[in-house]
Amino acid sequence: MTKPVHAIPDPAVFTPVSIDEQLCIGCNLCLLVCQADLFLPNPIKGGAPIVMYGGECWYEGSCVDYCPVPGAITLNGQLFNRVRWKEADDGGAGRSEP
Amino acid sequence: MERAEDPVTYPVPWPYPIEYDQTERLDADVLVIGGGDAGCFAAMSAADRGARVILLEKAATIASGASGSGSDHWESAATNPCSRVTPEELVDAMIRSHDGYNNGISHYIECREGWDRLLDVEANGGKIRDTKDEFAGAPFRDEATKLLFAYDYHNRFTLRIWGETFKRGLLRACRRRRVRIIDRTMAAGLLTEGGRIGAPVVGAVGVNGRTGKFVVVRAKATVLCTSRPTRIWLFVPGAPGISEFRPPQCTGDGHAAGWRAGVAFTMLEKAIKAEWSGSRSFPPYGTGNNHNSWYACSMVDARGREIPWYDRDGRELKTVEERYRPAPGQTLFLKGGGEPDFPIYEFQGPDTPPTDELLQRGYTLPFYADLTRMPEHERRVIWGMMIGNEGKTKIPILQRYTEAGFDPARHLLQSYGDGWKSGAFLPQERQFFGLPGGMMNDWHLMTNLEGLFAAGDILFASNCDGHACATGHYAGRHAAGYARHRGDEQVDEAQVAALRARLYAPLGNDRGVSWQELNLAIARVMQHHCGEFKTDELLTNGLEVLRDLETRDAARLVARNPHDLIRSIEVCNILTSAEIVLYSSLARKASSRELHFTRLDHPDVDPPAWRKFVTVQQTPDGVKNDATPLDYYGNLTENYERENCDYLDRRTSR
Numbered sequence: 001m002t003k004p005v006h007a008i009p010d011p012a013v014f015t016p017v018s019i020d021e022q023l024c025i026g027c028n029l030c031l032l033v034c035q036a037d038l039f040l041p042n043p044i045k046g047g048a049p050i051v052m053y054g055g056e057c058w059y060e061g062s063c064v065d066y067c068p069v070p071g072a073i074t075l076n077g078q079l080f081n082r083v084r085w086k087e088a089d090d091g092g093a094g095r096s097e098p
Numbered sequence: 099m100e101r102a103e104d105p106v107t108y109p110v111p112w113p114y115p116i117e118y119d120q121t122e123r124l125d126a127d128v129l130v131i132g133g134g135d136a137g138c139f140a141a142m143s144a145a146d147r148g149a150r151v152i153l154l155e156k157a158a159t160i161a162s163g164a165s166g167s168g169s170d171h172w173e174s175a176a177t178n179p180c181s182r183v184t185p186e187e188l189v190d191a192m193i194r195s196h197d198g199y200n201n202g203i204s205h206y207i208e209c210r211e212g213w214d215r216l217l218d219v220e221a222n223g224g225k226i227r228d229t230k231d232e233f234a235g236a237p238f239r240d241e242a243t244k245l246l247f248a249y250d251y252h253n254r255f256t257l258r259i260w261g262e263t264f265k266r267g268l269l270r271a272c273r274r275r276r277v278r279i280i281d282r283t284m285a286a287g288l289l290t291e292g293g294r295i296g297a298p299v300v301g302a303v304g305v306n307g308r309t310g311k312f313v314v315v316r317a318k319a320t321v322l323c324t325s326r327p328t329r330i331w332l333f334v335p336g337a338p339g340i341s342e343f344r345p346p347q348c349t350g351d352g353h354a355a356g357w358r359a360g361v362a363f364t365m366l367e368k369a370i371k372a373e374w375s376g377s378r379s380f381p382p383y384g385t386g387n388n389h390n391s392w393y394a395c396s397m398v399d400a401r402g403r404e405i406p407w408y409d410r411d412g413r414e415l416k417t418v419e420e421r422y423r424p425a426p427g428q429t430l431f432l433k434g435g436g437e438p439d440f441p442i443y444e445f446q447g448p449d450t451p452p453t454d455e456l457l458q459r460g461y462t463l464p465f466y467a468d469l470t471r472m473p474e475h476e477r478r479v480i481w482g483m484m485i486g487n488e489g490k491t492k493i494p495i496l497q498r499y500t501e502a503g504f505d506p507a508r509h510l511l512q513s514y515g516d517g518w519k520s521g522a523f524l525p526q527e528r529q530f531f532g533l534p535g536g537m538m539n540d541w542h543l544m545t546n547l548e549g550l551f552a553a554g555d556i557l558f559a560s561n562c563d564g565h566a567c568a569t570g571h572y573a574g575r576h577a578a579g580y581a582r583h584r585g586d587e588q589v590d591e592a593q594v595a596a597l598r599a600r601l602y603a604p605l606g607n608d609r610g611v612s613w614q615e616l617n618l619a620i621a622r623v624m625q626h627h628c629g630e631f632k633t634d635e636l637l638t639n640g641l642e643v644l645r646d647l648e649t650r651d652a653a654r655l656v657a658r659n660p661h662d663l664i665r666s667i668e669v670c671n672i673l674t675s676a677e678i679v680l681y682s683s684l685a686r687k688a689s690s691r692e693l694h695f696t697r698l699d700h701p702d703v704d705p706p707a708w709r710k711f712v713t714v715q716q717t718p719d720g721v722k723n724d725a726t727p728l729d730y731y732g733n734l735t736e737n738y739e740r741e742n743c744d745y746l747d748r749r750t751s752r
Binding site: 074084085 | 111113308347489498510
C-alpha cells in the first residue's frame with residue numbers, strides 16, 4: 001500500500017535540534033528558555049515541542065542545558081561546520097568529528 | 099483521539115491566544131528595555147533605590163542576552179583584591195590603545211565597579227571563585243581568594259569566571275526585588291513628550307511575540323539595555339540564526355527606537371572586516387587557536403613544529419608561563435594575542451606571528467592548537483573551564499566534541515583562520531566588533547534625550563560582560579534618581595496610535611516580501627555602498643536605495659503570526675540601523691585607521707581636525723551632524739566621584 005504523500009512548505013536547511021519523542025516528557029522548558037523562540041508547544045498536552053523555526057537557531061544549546069531528561073533533546077552541528085582533530089603523536093591521518 | 103506520540107501534521111494551529119486587538123497599559127518609575135546582564139543589573143539597582151521597575155525582554159530573561167548562556171572571562175576588574183593596577187591606569191591604557199576612540203566614562207565605570215558587580219553575582223549564586231580547588235597551585239590562581247586570572251597573571255585584572263552560572267541568579271535577584279519582568283515582549287518604539295523628536299522620553303511600546311498583544315508602558319525614566327545591531331552586512335537566508343556572532347535577536351531594536359526618537363549616536367561609521375559568523379566561519383572557540391578563551395595555547399604546524407611566541411620586543415618566549423607575563427620593563431599588557439586591533443608598544447602583549455609570516459619562514463598548513471603541550475592546569479582551564487562557560491561552548495563545543503571523542507590530552511585541534519578567527523571573509527563583509535559605535539552618554543549614562551539612559555552594548559565603544567553589568571547597575575541607579583524628581587508626564591496618544599499602525603502593518607498583507615528577503619537586500623545594499631571603501635556618492639546612493647526599500651518594500655512585509663511579526667519589525671530596525679551607519683559614514687570626511695574607515699574621496703588618515711567623536715541624530719528639521727572632543731568626559735576620577743557620592747557612601751558602609 002502506498003503511504004499518503006504530503007507537501008510541507010519550505011523545510012529548514014538545517015536541523016539544529018532533535019527531540020526524542022519517547023524520552024521527552026513535554027515539560028516545555030526548552031521552549032521557555034530558547035532565545036530565538038524556535039519551538040511551538042505540541043497541540044497535544046504532554047507531546048514533544050515542535051521545532052518550527054529551525055533556521056533561526058543560534059546553536060548555543062540552552063534547550064539541551066535546561067532539559068531535565070538527559071538525551072531527550074540533542075543539539076546537532078551543521079555538516080559544514082564539522083571540525084577536524086588528530087592524534088598528537090601520530091602526526092599523520094586525522095579524522096573528522098563530531 | 100489524538101495522542102502525544104502522534105506525528106504533528108502541518109500547518110499547526112497557532113498555539114497561543116491571538117491578542118492583536120488588545121492593549122495593556124502599565125506604569126513604572128523605571129522601565130528597563132532588554133533583560134540581558136546589563137538589563138538585569140539596571141533593574142536590580144533601580145529597584146534597590148525604591149523604584150517600581152518594569153523589564154521588557156524580547157526572549158526569556160532566564161537565558162537571554164549576548165551572555166545569557168555564559169561568559170568565560172571578565173575584563174578590567176581593577177578593584178578586585180588581587181589587582182596590581184588602578185582603575186585610572188587601566189582605563190588610560192584602554193583609551194590610548196584605541197587612539198582615543200573609546201568610552202572613557204563607561205570603561206572607567208567598568209574598571210571601578212566591575213569587582214562590586216562580581217560580588218553581587220556571587221551573592222546571587224553565580225560562581226566567581228575556584229571554590230572546589232580544581233586549580234589549586236596554578237600560577238593563575240590566588241590561593242587566599244581562590245580567584246582565577248586570565249592574560250596578565252602578574253597584574254591580575256581580568257578574571258576567569260563561571261559565567262554559565264550567572265543568569266539564573268540575576269533573574270532570581272530581580273524577582274526578589276519585585277521587578278515586573280515581561281518576557282517575550284519586544285520594545286518596539288520609544289514614547290516622547292508630545293510625540294516630538296528630541297523631547298524627553300516618557301516610556302515605550304512593546305509587542306508580544308507569542309500573542310501579538312500591544313503593551314504601552316509609561317515611565318519616568320527608561321534604560322535601554324539592548325544589544326548592538328547585527329545582520330547589517332551579513333545575512334544567511336535559510337539560516338538567519340547563524341548570520342552573525344551575536345544571537346539573532348540582537349537586531350539593534352534600541353538603536354532604531356532611539357534614532358527615531360532623536361538620540362545622538364557616535365562611531366557607527368566604524369565597522370570592521372567581519373571576523374565571525376556561524377555560516378562563514380567555524381564555530382567560535384571551537385577550532386584550534388591561541389587567543390581569547392584559548393589564550394595562550396601552544397600551536398604547531400602540520401609537521402608538528404611548534405609556533406614560537408614573542409613579546410613586544412621580539413624576544414622569543416621559551417616557557418608557557420612567560421606568555422602570561424609583561425615583558426621586561428613593561429607595566430601591564432591588555433589582552434595579548436593581537437588585541438586590540440592596533441596595539442601600542444606600551445601595552446602590547448605576547449603573540450605568535452601572523453600566518454603569512456609563518457608561511458614565509460617555512461611553517462606548513464594546517465596549524466593546530468596543541469593542548470597536549472600545555473601544563474596540565476592550563477590545559478584544564480582552557481578546555482573544560484573556559485570552553486564550557488563561554489556563551490556558545492558548553493553544549494555545542496565541550497559536550498559535543500567530548501561525546502565524539504576529543505581528548506585535550508591526546509588530540510590536536512585543527513585551525514582554520516588567522517589569530518582567533520576560524521574563517522575568511524571578503525573585505526565588504528563588515529561587522530560591529532571590537533568597540534563599535536552606539537549611543538552617546540553623559541556622566542549619568544543618560545543620552546541626549548532627557549529620561550533616556552543607556553547601558554551595556556548600546557553604548558558607544560562597548561564590549562564585554564563586565565562592561566555590561568557595571569554600566570547596567572550604574573544606569574539603573576541614576577535612572578532611579580532621575581525618576582524621583584520627574585513629574586507624571588502623559589504619553590502622547592497620537593504617537594501611540596501611529597506606532598501601533600506601523601508595527602502591525604505586516605499582519606494586513608497576504609502576500610509581498612518576507613523578512614528574510616528584506617534582510618538579504620539590506621545586506622547587499624550595505625556591502626556594495628558601505629563596504630571596504632566609502633565615498634560620498636556611494637554612501638548617498640546607498641541611502642537612496644535603503645529609503646526605497648523602506649518606503650516601498652518594508653510596507654509589503656508579510657507576517658502570518660506574532661512570531662513573523664517580531665521578525666518583520668526586527669528587520670525594519672536593521673534597516674534603520676543601516677541608515678544610521680550611512681549617515682555616520684557621510685558625516686566623517688576623513689579616513690581613520692582605528693575606525694577601520696577608508697574614504698576614497700577623503701584619503702587623509704586621521705588628520706588632526708578629524709580626531710573627534712562625530713555624532714549624528716535626527717531632529718525635527720532633518721539629520722544633524724555634530725562633533726564632541728575625544729576627551730569630553732574630563733577628569734575621570736573627579737567626575738566619577740562627584741556624580742556617585744551616594745554609591746560610594748553605600749559601598750563604604752556595606
